[in-house]
Amino acid sequence: MLTVVGVDGSPLPPAASAALAQAEVVAGAARYLxxxxxxxxxxxxxxxDAALDALxxxxxxxxxxxxxxxxxxVRLLRARGHDPVVLPARSSVQRAFARIGRPWDDVAVVSAHGRALGPAVNVCRARPATAVLTAPGAGPAExxxxLHGWxxxxxxxxxxxxxxxxVSTVTPDEAAARTWRDPNVVLCLRDPDAVPDPAWIAGGPPRPGGWALPDDAFAHRAGMVTKAEVRALALARLAPAPGVLVWDVGAGSGSVGVECARLGAAVVxxxxxxxxxxxxxxxxxAHGxxxxxxxxxAPAALAGLPQPDAVFVxxxxxxxVAAAAATGAPRVVVALAALDRLAPTRDALHAYRVEGVQLAASRLADLPGGSVRLAATNPILLLWGEL
Structure with a gap:
């Protein structure tokens, strides 16, 4: 018989006290023993593992x-074949938001405890409200x-x-300069005074159901926007998702970066x-x-930026392109209008497995009398390199 008891500083419930009274072995953090x-x-x-073996x-x-x-x-215990009785207490995220009197049904909760810090930070960069479960070496200072620059x-x-x-409210730079007591939890908020909109699903709205939005969904300079057909394939190769950081270099209107952000990625x-x-x-x-x-x-402006998971040039x-490749990002996607740049771009991606395609789309356009014709857009070479 195995019982898991949550501890939050409150008196233990009778069922937890009874389980402890009958226990042959009690495992947990030293502060609870x-x-x-x-x-x-x-x-x-x-x-x-040693503690679980003792159970x-x-x-x-x-x-x-x-x-x-x-x-x-509980997840680890079940993976080890246990079927525990679970007596939960209030989570640290629940208590932290209660301390500041803010609802938290819109909050993305991520963990850096026993996991890489990068994906958790990228969610903080992308989302307006995030809670981070921390660990030594992956705490408020780190x-x-x-988050410098956000x-x-x-x-x-x-x-x-x-x-x-x-409970302290600080800027990212102030957090980086202080020493913090463990255990702790970090709430990362774009606007700490904002009242979140009512939601029907916890963690904020789901990702949009579509991508490759129409060109006129973006303000642009005299048609200087990555066309929807090109954007669709670029997004497929960039693979934006929560926990991922994408650079949009030579962003122009920012249509590619904005679409990556709509799909949950952090974007520079x-x-x-x-x-x-x-x-x-x-x-x-405009796209929230x-x-x-x-x-x-670029490339000078790329110096000092956080490590990307994907780069669109x-x-x-x-x-x-060479500077993007030098980051070691797993994916680099390049849009080219000039044919003479094809060979130098492939050379710059020499460390990658490179593929590419020419995209030449013709769109329906109205003719007088209700007829339609095909209007060609400028052909684009899209190259992508993957490690």
Whole structure:
């Protein structure tokens, strides 16, 4: 018989106390083991496998923080063949939002505990409201440093319901410069005073059902927009998704970057023209997504940007493609209008498996009298490299 008991600083319920009283072994974080009865073996959860081995075939209790079924130990126990009784407490995310009096049904919850920090940070970059379950080495300081350049407010809740509880509201740069007490949870908010819209699904609205929006869905300069047909294939090769960071280099109107953001990716758009940079911001706002705009010419403007998972190069020569490839991004997609750039671009992607296609679309156009004709768009070479 195995019971998992959630601990949140409140008195334990009778069922949890009864399970502890009968336990032969109690496992959990060292800070919780004082709850174990005198006759039970106490196993601190450092190396998890050793602790779980001690539970096999014995009456045991696992003491876990908050709700152990929410990014917690219950998953691992079931994978080991256990069928535990779970007595949850309030999760740290629930308690943290309660401290600031904000609803949280719109919040994306991500974990950096025992996982890579990058995908969690990319969700913070993309979403207006995110909660991060942290770990030593992947906590408020590291998250704050990674969010440099993004307009975010961090709420850091340390030692919730413990003797050293503290809730601090800071900028990312302030978070990066401080030392924080474990355990903690980080709330990352674009606007801490915003009242989220009523939702029918937790975690915010689902991703849109379509992509490759019409060209006129974006403000652009004299037709300088990646055409919908090209955008459709570019998006398929970039594979934008939550947890992914995409660079849109030579962004122009930002149509590719905005569509990546609509599909859940974090996006950095790099554009040298101030008027086009303003259009990227306008288009992102019109579509309700967050795109960080960096004004400057590539490749120089790429220096210091966070590591991308995919790069779209819509403007710039082979030197820009080479700089994109030098990041080691798993996917690089390049749109070319000039044929003479094909060979240098392939050379710049020498470390990648390169494929490509010419896209020449003809669209229906009205003729007088109700007839239609086919109107050709300019052909584009689309190359993509994958590691």
């Amino acid at each position: 004082h709850l174990a009865p005198a006759g039970a073996e106490r196993v601190a959860m450092g190396p998890v 096999d075939g014995r009456r045991g209790v696992v003491l876990a923080s908050g709700d152990p079924g929410f990014f917690g130990i 998250i704050g440093a990674a 307009e975010r407010t961090l709420v850091v809740a340390e030692d919730l319901d413990g003797p050293h509880e503290r 758009a790099v554009e040298r023209r101030p008027d086009d940079a303003a259009r990227v911001r306008e288009n992102a706002a 997504v967050d795109v960080r705009v960096v004004e400057g010419g 819509g403007g710039g020569g082979p030197d820009v």
